[in-house]
Amino acid sequence: MLGYYLRLAWLSLRRTPAITLLMIGAIALGIGATTTTLTVYHRMSTNPIARRNEVLRAVTLDSWSPDQPWDRDHPELPPSEVTYRDAVAIAAGAPAARIVPMRKTSLTAEPGGGRPPFLVIARLATRDFFPMFDVPFAYGTGWDARADRNAEPVVVLSKETNGKLFGGENSVGRVLKLDGREYRVVGVLADWQPTPKFYDLNNGAYDTPEDIFLPFGLGAALDLQPGGNVNCWKSEALAGVHDLFGSNCTWHQLWAELRTPAEVERFQAWIDGYVVEQKKLGRFPRKLNNRLYRPDEWLARHEVVGLDSRVLLLVSFAFLAVCVLNVVGLLLSRFLGAAGSCAIRRALGASRGEIFRQHLVEVGLVGALAGLGGLAIGALGLKALEQLYSSYDRLTQLDLTMTVAAIALAVLAGVLAGLYPAWRICRVQPASYLKTQ
């Protein structure tokens, strides 16, 4: 029976090729636009550390000014970064499975061999950074506890940096000159592109991770300059990088791994106690407001999916809706235009259900063809977007999820568009049409 319905559908579509193409084109365009924006939106809002979402927490403390909140639009939020002294004190004392204080800096790498020195972006962090964020290694490992304690000159390279400096070979044990000092390579990362860069969303949430990773202690030992945001509220004498370490400026990120709700509670109690102690020393003039964020909450707080992609998503769904309405109108007119032949089939014994099914098959055929067209248009749209996004091309690859979603959306749109017209046509009274013939 399905074959017969398909043949009928095909004949009916062939009868009015212009209208058929218009219908298929309309749904395909709607699907294409929607897949394009859905893909970008999906990539932007995906939590890259979803596996560890339950156990990871970004730590924030309200160390801001007594006169004004950190964020005028959201006065309830503590600053998104912490001071050096608080990062170090909490990392040293708070009860947690892992705590990692970190920040960004930049150094100059001298590749030697007559090549000019170039700037590398470095992340200063303690060794737990790598296991905590599931960072994959191609060669070697992170540094050991002693390297953290003594701020030893060791370095972990990203895959790209290792390619640039050592041609991509196993460089563990090799020496790299940074800012005129020698560092021993202990590890090289495999490809690692968390998108968005959840652990530090400042200065470009979709940027690639840092070029190299260094023990946290080196930052203070060598007065390495800040490479990210430095936010200060208090007028303090700052004659150079060195003065930042004792200041009330926030410029570090702090992450903790807490494996059970009890651990979370204990950690929260500890940092609250810490801040209360600090208040006695005249610090933390605002009311107690220390917040822990799971990675998904952290991404939401930083609004990494901004106005633009939400507006585009909404607009493309509106577009899809217009396309579907359009097709409903066209189908309705088509079906009712062919009501005469339906009436004959009904008079000859076809049931309402059969008429309904036959028209749904026709609609499904339109939907399937439109889905294919929509995928092609979506792929083209993403190609075009790549030009517009340039460095963000990882945001614009059509992936399997989105392909399946596109096809599902097309069939759904087609069936939704066809349900009402098919229902209308099967309610037609055969007699009224037969009489007028």
Added chain:
Amino acid sequence: MEIRPILSALLRNRTGALLVGLQVAITLAVIANAFFIIAGRVERIRRPTGVDSPNLIFAKSQGYAPDYEHAAALATDLALLKGLPGVVAVTPTGQVPLSGGSSINTYQTSPDPKAPEFPGFYFEVNADFIDAYGLRLVAGRAFRPEEFVAVPANNDLPPVMIVTETMARTLLGQGPAVGKRLYDDTGKSAEIVGVVSDLQGSLYRDTRPGPSDVLFYPRGGLGNTWMYAVRVRPGESDRLLPEIERLLNASGHGRAIDWVRTHDWFLARTFRSDRRMVVFLSTLVILMTAVTALGIVGLATFQVNARRKQIGTRRALGARRTDIVRYFLVENGMLGAGGVVIGALLAYGASSWLTSAFQMPPLPPLYVLGSALALLALGQLAVLWPARRAGAIEPAVATRTV
């Protein structure tokens, strides 16, 4: 005179009318808001930077060697760059205008710590900055070369500053700014010695400081990372950019040249997302309008075909071609009008969501009105061809098929 019969015909075919009306409504809601967003972005991209952007080149130097001497490197770099044929003027600079980075401080016009604070973007430059950026001195004087401090001892206010016209107005209203003092919240102060024409210091936001609230300090920076703004003669920037890169790289000093880029490079990067939004939204608007128009054509064509007999009968009873054409135009106009009214409500609904969720300014009525008129005109245009076909139906059709 024709409204009543058309309306009753429409009411007999409610579904078709509803579908077209809804399409028009959604399209209107989207395009009114899209046009408003697009207009805002285009305005932002087109807003004058205030500096001589096409002829500005920036370079970033980072000292890294233990024996790096910032003051010495600064002096030789400036001499090298100034000596390059085709270079108009050079200044060290702490910021690239509209690059996304910024340094912000707050200032008061009286030493009273309770006095109101005004935030501003500050640029650390030398005495040549007015020429180097292509600004104009509006009042007072430029910095004197001896006022420039290459390596300041701390980040306190410098003894003298120059402000933009907008910053002067922000701080002091219409009164003269030159000779006035500005204070920080520790009571240290600086004298305003000059006022220059506006430039956009950083990205436009609706919060303070405003984009042109900029102050200039005559000094270098605290760290070993520094930038230069090099203004070249018109048309020379393509030739001079690699030249400048080579010159700075060859000068030694135990530092790395991180990059040498035109100001247009920064502007392109800064406005990339705005451009993207404009392109994307315009594409969707065009497609959406086209689909709506094609839908109107398609539906009207069906209507004409379905009503051949009635049209023939009307013609046979004395209706002229123009009466038939007008019938379809009026019918479409009524559908469009209904759609536009619902669409205006939807448009304001969407706009109020944007306002509450993203602090977008509210949608001005002009955008809704303009889009509505455009959509109504488009609907008339779309229905014209099927309507003319309807007009061409001969009265004989009525007799032939009964």
